[in-house]
Amino acid sequence: MDKPQTYDVLVIGSGIAGLSFALELADSFSVAVVTKKGQADSATSYAQGGIAAAIGPEDSIELHYEDTTSAGAGLCNPEVVKIVAEEGPAKIEQLMDWGTSFTRGDKGELELGREGGHRVSRIVHYADFTGREVERALLERVRQHKNINLMENKLAVDVITDRHLSASSRKPSKRCYGAYVFNPETKKVDMIRSRAVLLASGGMGCVWKYTTNPSIATGDGVAISWRAGARIANLEFMQFHPTALYKAGNKSQFFLISEAVRGFGAILYNHREERFMKGVHELEELAPRDVVARAIDNELVKWGMGHVWLDVTNLPADKVRDRFPMIYSTLLEQYNIDITKDPIPVSPAAHYQCGGVITDLNAQTTIERLYAAGEVAQTGLHGANRLASNSLLEAVVFASRAASAVKKTLLENKGECLPDIPHWDDSGTYDPEEWILISYDRQEIRQLMRSYVGILRSDHRLKRAELRLELLTREIEDYWQRTVVSPELVELRNMAQVAKLVVHCAMMRKESRGLHYTTDYPDRDDIFGARDTII
Ligand SMILES: Cc1cc2nc3c(=O)[nH]c(=O)nc-3n(C[C@H](O)[C@H](O)[C@H](O)COP(=O)(O)OP(=O)(O)OC[C@H]3O[C@@H](n4cnc5c(N)ncnc54)[C@H](O)[C@@H]3O)c2cc1C
Known part of the structure; x- marks a missing residue:
């Protein structure tokens, strides 16, 4: 067993939330960042459209606030929306100070894109690979900082809380002391002790x-927090991106065609060449994502088709290539689609988790010293539906708030000692030959979530999902107790647990609102439904 490592702060995840938080604290504290794959393996690296911030001449904090709350369908926390809209412009400056480049117009001003649900152009971007640029800049900065130890291929299995301590060291209130982390070299679970932990582990689209x-x-992150006893909310609000590149066959990860493409003037039509968004919403193709995704889903079901078409061939080819160089070249080189000449086959795919681990205005979860920021957190910004490009912004705003709160707490508690923490209980001895079962279970969970907990739900479908997940989780838990820890098994267990939590939240919401649509309760219920689903 390796000697426990101890840091002031432990960060789980190396996307925009984890890296920006680490940078804010590293001048004053020792920081460890663990990330389960390569440094840049994050949703952040995939973000195309950009980051929303009210900085344009025709924009204002109030407009950004209104667009966010309007998409959120009555469930946004007004205080949080105000904070994010107000603090957004300064966070763009900070990202630039850390070395991020954004696309600029002829006069050197930041070029602003437009996306669904935004009434003005508001999206700061770097061509169509904003996330990759942000991740590059932050990683470069983090690597240069002597106080940050960035560790790849280290998967956090659980956070350490009082329940892991001996009875005499336990505090009556729950507190976090670090995390148990899988070490791929020794194939053992090590302990990393810290005075505060930030969960920045991203979403659950898979x-x-x-x-x-x-x-x-x-x-x-959600599974870890739930096991630790933190409060979780609103997992029924999974955003399906309306326009992922449709690929026949068994491929699971769909390449995204950014919302900004519709903002640029792309149109949607079905196989009968009908522009079905006309008459569905006044903003037509620029309607909020849930509306567009449901309209597409409706077309697919109605006509029994696998996809609809997204078309930019009506726009000047040179402008399309300039504005979307990554989408243009990826589709041409990998899929043989020239988007300046051919329409793009698209269908919806799971994209963004609006709910998550409940946090307060300082990103503090309901467990002391455990903070959460980025997609894993439920801050109250998105309500029942996220406005496009608000997530990178939310991540950087709340990572920064978490950093301020952690700094204050650690300074106030200078000299504190961490309790003795037992090593990971490594009693599982069974080393299964049937690894294939893990992969089958994983496929089964993903398939049943697609079939029964997708864009369109019903009590009957959710009940089916619940029964099947009950059986699966029991089998997986039994396997977990007997088997040596492996990243595949840790992920499978987490996926099964969060799938169950999603179904649980979805069953609790007896209405349709934002991203949650059920045929049994097709209307919005502002008397009983206007509240978060809290577990
Ligand atoms: C294709 C695509 C396009 C998008 N476009 C936009 C956009 O234009 N604008 C926008 O605002 N948002 C966009 N989003 C959403 C946005 O990218 C994410 O919400 C945001 O990047 C999340 O950042 P994060 O730091 O919370 O998590 P991530 O960037 O996902 O990082 C999570 C990190 O946690 C690590 N991790 C996870 N579990 C563990 C574990 N158990 N142990 C250790 N490490 C772990 C991961 O390896 C990763 O490093 C897009 C998302 C996708 C997928």
Whole structure:
């Protein structure tokens, strides 16, 4: 067993939330960042459209606030929306100070894109690969900082809380002391002790069969927090991106065609060449994502088709190539689609988790010293539906708030000692030959979430999902107790647990609102429904 490592602060995840938080604290504290795959393996690296911030001449904090709350369908926390809209412009400056480049117009001003649900152009971007640029800049900065130890291929299995301590060291209130982390070299679970932990582990798109998310998005943060006893909310609000590149066959990760493409003037039509968004919403193709995704889903079901078409061939080809160089070249080189000449086949795919681990205005979860920021957190910004490009912004705003809160707490508690923490209980001895079962279970979970907990839900479908997940989680838990720890098993267990939590939240909401639509309760219920679903 390796000697426990001790840091002031432990960060789980190396996307925009984890890295920006680490940078804010590293001048004053020792910081460890663990990330379960490569440094840049994050949803952040995939973000295309950009970051929303009220900085344009025709924009204002109030407009950004209104667009966010309007998409959120009555469930946004007004205080949080105000904070994010107000603090957004300064965070763009900070990202630039850290070395991020954004696309500029002829006069050197930041070029602003437009996306669904935004009434003005508001999206700061770097061509169509904003996330990759942000991740590059932050990682470069983090690597240069002597107080940050960035550790790749280290998967956090659980956070350490009082329940892991001996009875005499336990505090009556729950507190976090670090995390148990899988070490791929020794194939053992090590302990990293810290005075505060930030969960910045991203989303859970991979719990559904078709997703735009990278393979890291298995809901680990929510599962870890839930096991630790933190409060979780609003998991029924999974955003399905309306326009992921449709690929026949068994491919699970769908390449995203950014919302900004519709903002640029792309149109949607079905196989009968009908522009079906006309008459569905006044903003037509620029309607909020849930409206567009449901309209597409409706077309697919109505006509029994696998996809609809997204078309930019009506726009000047040179402008399309200039504005979307990454989408243009990826589709041409990998899929043989020239978007300046051919329409793009698209269908919805699981994209963004609006709910998550409940946090307060300082990103503090309901467990002392455990903070959460980024997609894993439920701050109250998105309500029942996220406005496009608000997530990178939320991540950087709340990572910064978490950093301020952690700094204050650690300075106030200078000289504190961490309790003795037992090593990970390594009693599982069974080393299964049937690894294939893990992969089958994983596929089964993803398929059933797609079939029964997708864009369109009903009590009957949710009940089916619940029964099947009950059986699966029991089997997986039994396996977990007997088997040596492996990253595959940790992820499978997390996926099964969060899938169950999603179904649980979805069953609790007896109405349709934002991203949650059920045929049994098709209307919004502002008397009983206007509240978060809290577990
Ligand atoms: C294709 C795509 C396009 C998008 N476009 C936009 C956009 O234009 N604008 C916008 O605002 N948002 C966009 N989003 C959403 C946005 O990218 C994410 O919400 C945001 O990047 C999340 O940042 P994060 O730091 O919370 O998590 P991530 O960037 O996902 O990082 C999570 C990190 O946690 C690590 N991790 C996870 N579990 C563990 C574990 N158990 N142990 C250790 N490490 C772990 C991962 O390896 C990763 O490093 C897009 C998302 C996708 C998938």
